[in-house]
Amino acid sequence: SNNINENLNNLNRLFFSTSSSSQSSSISSSSSGNDNNNHNHNHNNMNNFQKNTGLKIDLTPEEQELFDLLAQVIKETDVSSTLRVAGGWVRDKLLATEEFQRRGSGNYINDSMMKDGGKSSSTTGLVERLTSKYRGPSIGRQGTKLIGLPKQNGSTSSPGGLTLLDPKDLPVDIDIALDDMLGREFADHLNDWLTQHGQETISVGVVLKNPEKSKHLETATMKVGKFWIDFVNLRAEEYTEDSRIPDLMRIGTAEEDAFRRDLTINALFYNINTGQVEDFTGRGFDDLKRGVIATPLPALTTLLDDPLRVLRSVRFAARLRFTMEESLKKAAKDERVRIALAQKVARERIGAEVDLMLRSQDPVGAMRLLINLNLAGTVFSIKDLNSGTGGDLANLVFTRGLNLLSTTHDHLVDCKVNVPIWCEKKRVTAAATNGVNEVVLMEDEELRRKLWYASFLKPLRDHCQMMRPIEKEKVGRRQGKKARRSVIMKIMVDELKRPVRDAEAVEAIMKGADDFSNLLNAGCNLSSTACLLSEIRILRNGFGGDNSEITCLMGEKVINSELEDDPVWQGAMEYRLLVSKVLKRLGPLWRAAMVLSLSEQLAVIEGEELSYTIEGDVFEEAQEEKRIGVVQTYDTFAASLLQLGLVGIWSQQPLIDGKEMKSHDILPNIPKGPVFRVIMEEQEDWMTTHPGGSKEALVRHLREIFHDYI
Numbered sequence: 001s002n003n004i005n006e007n008l009n010n011l012n013r014l015f016f017s018t019s020s021s022s023q024s025s026s027i028s029s030s031s032s033g034n035d036n037n038n039h040n041h042n043h044n045n046m047n048n049f050q051k052n053t054g055l056k057i058d059l060t061p062e063e064q065e066l067f068d069l070l071a072q073v074i075k076e077t078d079v080s081s082t083l084r085v086a087g088g089w090v091r092d093k094l095l096a097t098e099e100f101q102r103r104g105s106g107n108y109i110n111d112s113m114m115k116d117g118g119k120s121s122s123t124t125g126l127v128e129r130l131t132s133k134y135r136g137p138s139i140g141r142q143g144t145k146l147i148g149l150p151k152q153n154g155s156t157s158s159p160g161g162l163t164l165l166d167p168k169d170l171p172v173d174i175d176i177a178l179d180d181m182l183g184r185e186f187a188d189h190l191n192d193w194l195t196q197h198g199q200e201t202i203s204v205g206v207v208l209k210n211p212e213k214s215k216h217l218e219t220a221t222m223k224v225g226k227f228w229i230d231f232v233n234l235r236a237e238e239y240t241e242d243s244r245i246p247d248l249m250r251i252g253t254a255e256e257d258a259f260r261r262d263l264t265i266n267a268l269f270y271n272i273n274t275g276q277v278e279d280f281t282g283r284g285f286d287d288l289k290r291g292v293i294a295t296p297l298p299a300l301t302t303l304l305d306d307p308l309r310v311l312r313s314v315r316f317a318a319r320l321r322f323t324m325e326e327s328l329k330k331a332a333k334d335e336r337v338r339i340a341l342a343q344k345v346a347r348e349r350i351g352a353e354v355d356l357m358l359r360s361q362d363p364v365g366a367m368r369l370l371i372n373l374n375l376a377g378t379v380f381s382i383k384d385l386n387s388g389t390g391g392d393l394a395n396l397v398f399t400r401g402l403n404l405l406s407t408t409h410d411h412l413v414d415c416k417v418n419v420p421i422w423c424e425k426k427r428v429t430a431a432a433t434n435g436v437n438e439v440v441l442m443e444d445e446e447l448r449r450k451l452w453y454a455s456f457l458k459p460l461r462d463h464c465q466m467m468r469p470i471e472k473e474k475v476g477r478r479q480g481k482k483a484r485r486s487v488i489m490k491i492m493v494d495e496l497k498r499p500v501r502d503a504e505a506v507e508a509i510m511k512g513a514d515d516f517s518n519l520l521n522a523g524c525n526l527s528s529t530a531c532l533l534s535e536i537r538i539l540r541n542g543f544g545g546d547n548s549e550i551t552c553l554m555g556e557k558v559i560n561s562e563l564e565d566d567p568v569w570q571g572a573m574e575y576r577l578l579v580s581k582v583l584k585r586l587g588p589l590w591r592a593a594m595v596l597s598l599s600e601q602l603a604v605i606e607g608e609e610l611s612y613t614i615e616g617d618v619f620e621e622a623q624e625e626k627r628i629g630v631v632q633t634y635d636t637f638a639a640s641l642l643q644l645g646l647v648g649i650w651s652q653q654p655l656i657d658g659k660e661m662k663s664h665d666i667l668p669n670i671p672k673g674p675v676f677r678v679i680m681e682e683q684e685d686w687m688t689t690h691p692g693g694s695k696e697a698l699v700r701h702l703r704e705i706f707h708d709y710i
Helices: 002-015 039-048 063-074 089-094 098-104 111-115 185-196 256-258 284-291 297-304 308-320 325-331 335-346 347-359 363-372 389-418 425-433 443-468 468-474 477-483 485-494 500-533 569-610 617-643 676-690 695-706
Strands: 085-088 173-178 207-210 219-222 227-233 234-240 244-249 266-270 278-281 537-538 550-554 557-559
Touching: 039 278, 039 297, 063 185, 063 227, 063 234, 063 695, 085 089, 089 266, 089 284, 089 676, 173 425, 207 537, 234 256, 244 537, 266 284, 266 537, 278 557, 297 325, 297 335, 308 325, 308 335, 308 347, 308 363, 335 557, 347 363, 347 443, 363 389, 363 695, 389 443, 443 477, 500 569, 500 617, 569 617, 569 676, 676 695
Parallel strands: 173 227
Antiparallel strands: 085 173, 085 266, 207 219, 219 227, 234 244, 266 278, 537 550, 550 557
16 A cells, blocks of 8 residues: 555656645555445545545646636635536546656557567566457567557657547546536526626536436536536436446435446546546546556446446457456456346447447457457357357357457558558549549548458358358248348347448448459459559549540550550450449448458468467468568559549449430330340440440440340
């Protein structure tokens, strides 16, 4: 206790301005044993803890203006409440400080940890990271890079140059806890003060908290400046065995509110009245400094009260790249927690947590934690995989998914550091056609999120596709279309309650990855190389959709696509037509599908490394040559798509619309039925193989092919 006290005081002097009157505090450690103790067992130790840490937070001008306003309301009215900012705002403000990131080196995974398999080091004082990779990154990979984060000092070569949090995650929502009145009451006081000072009042929204069981506890929401403020009460809660919703909720003390929270790092308060950070659990700031996810009360008690907290723990470990405390890991693996998670928590809430995990800085670490904590089968619930002997199969499938996700993530990290030619912004912009303005995958957060889903779930989808004939026999006609839906639809829509459009996009990425793999296995790698070597280029003059604005080149020669009969050009156009079929099905998802296809090939190579028992530099060099060869093949393939003007081909407009197609000058006698679609598809194919071709040439071609309908 004395050592912790000394370290905390030293930290205060190093990181933040410390109040001259702050006294040294003795922090009692919470016991990790006897998880069946009463919720209030830690409160008895509060006499040994001084709540005022003396820490101050650097506020932005907007935040300072907001807090000054609230303090003025208290000063000039009969309000005696103590206002405290609660939860995530305090945590993120501390993490975002330059001093914390510079001195909190324990938040990064260094090389020695990677070599030791992520174990803690007595010399560095770093704690074990469950979210770290099992082995070090391969050649050319930066294991601690975070995708989508801005550069600092113009460099991306050092982990120390990366921010721990994405600046866009800095909070604009603030929860302010009141100790002696309802949120609506204080909101009314605020509006009265604004009226007295000649300012416009602010509309107030009121949300009841569990109105059937605690109708007097409510949240008042107001938009003050750029901030959405929730005025809430300090709360104390009691739970029943069959629900994660508190059976009893009442206004509590700051201590009670802190200990009811899910994690110690979320139990910190910023006291607006004093301008200081308060840590009523005695552990919040220290855990934040050390990079530890822990619960204020015994872990098992906390998770059984609200099983969703086990997923929140995983999410925060992934988002902040923290480690989970041993007692929390042990509790998370408890079968009672898995049962409670399945029975007490709505699937919508589980799906929302998974989605946030995949948006975090470490989606690989989040999925690894779910697997290591035996939670994957509960979260991604598939009846046939999780029942009986299927449990081992589920673990195998999810482990394969984790390996593919890790490989995909690593490759995108590598692309961010060493940008391939097909991801260079200038080339992407120059290759855009048909009015499509693409965003590269490294900068597209939404598409990356769908790619993470596709990577993790593709081995499961592939396994279920192999079992499809057996499944079809089991599914009767009377069970309807829902019973025949794909496993991805069942998981994402039925189990995780994600939007159907997300599930459709994830499935399209998976199918597109298979299509790209099949094209390359069929010899398209040779065609793509031939196109690049022959310098075949299809350029668009301007940014419109008019087919006549296209210029075709082969080397320095300008090509008339209607007349050119050079075998090299003809072969390139056949290749262009073949690939365009895949791109039209994928649309803007093509980059994600391309990366997934590539990552599957890399995962196979990495699997060979793990299964190979003979050590030796020759084997390692051979495997690295394989990796380089695969990456170069895909880079060449993707670069040829840009050079052939295929980006945006899915938005290409026909030269002749359906009504004109039936006119007297073209094909006036088209019969009803599927033949019309065949004619329109023929038009698309001709436009693809004759880029820049004229409408007149297209009409001649159609009348020649479908002369029976003239």
